[in-house]
Amino acid sequence: MSVQGPQQVLELAKVSRTFGEGATAVAALREVDLSISAGEFVAVMGPSGSGKSSLLALAGGLDRPTSGGVFVESTPLGGLGLNELARLRRRAVGYVFQDFNFVPTLTAAENVALPLELDGTATRKAQRQALDALRQVGIPELADRFMDQMSGGQQQRVAIARAIVGDRRLILADEPTGALDSTTGHGVMEVLRGRADAGAAVMLVPHEARRPQPSACNTGATQARFRPMLMALLIAVPLTGAALAWLFTWARLPVSRREVGT
Ligand SMILES: Nc1ncnc2c1ncn2[C@@H]1O[C@H](COP(=O)(O)OP(=O)(O)OP(=O)(O)O)[C@@H](O)[C@H]1O
Ligand SMILES: [Mg+2]
DSSP states (O other): OOOOOOSEEEEEEEEEEEESOGGGOEEEEEEEEEEEETTOEEEOBOOTTSSHHHHHHHHTTSSOOSEEEEEETTEEGGGOOHHHHHHHHHHHEEEEOTTOOOOTTSBHHHHHHHHHHHTTOOHHHHHHHHHHHHHHTTOGGGTTOBGGGSOHHHHHHHHHHHHHSSOOSEEEEESTTTTSOHHHHHHHHHHHHHHHHTTOEEEEEOTTTTOSSOOOOOOOSSSOOOOOOBHHHHHHSOOOHHHHHHHHHHHTSOOOSOOOOO
8 A cells, every 4th residue: 555645754944952941951952954755764873862762752743842843744843733733643643652652451453543543533444454554563463452461572563553554654663673573673674664665754763773883774675765863963062064964965875785783
């Protein structure tokens, strides 16, 4: 099934995010410019605390920038009210959280179907799509299990099913393979890459994100591209405009056919 949508799915324009104030303020992101188009598969790299999760939260409308603009399919998130923002997130954005964020009283299938149902999809259709998503991540047999009856890795796969269910144009995944063995993790990466091949924009923080020399991604799909971004530099070092331009020019280079180091 192909995902329809405009070419540029996500744009961040001079986005900064500062937590706290005064002497204790933490600048998690400083003037980040980034755009991701349909079909792109982008990895965010950097050490712990460098702002990877903050970046994904802003891109998905879960947090608001201190300054700058976030656009999803050309819609400025800053101009949306809470209800409009929630609707756009349910329709267009699939999000895999670092700590899952399930509704514990729902089963796996119900958790996956929830965003569809909240958006008005009939229960039976939503359940059918949820089961299909669970099948794609290899755990259809766990559809009726409650979340606390599953292992960490199984929960992680439910989280990914929830992010890919329906035709989300933007998929944001924060360490989606962190709790998985390498074979299962590889399968999950293939599922996410498949969404990019179908036309979604995928941005993820890979499990290897904190390695100083990431061994990168297999970008076997023709459209998929891998863009390592040295987030630490954006945060720790006040870069000049020229250096930033260089960084992103370099980061945009497609790097194909490299293997995931699992
Ligand atoms: N809600 C918050 N309140 C205050 N500071 C925060 C908050 N969220 C993040 N930070 C700070 O912002 C910085 C970036 O955090 P973030 O979680 O984005 O890092 P990360 O790159 O995802 O790290 P990790 O690899 O450990 O997941 C850190 O210094 C963190 O302490
Ligand atoms: Mg994080």
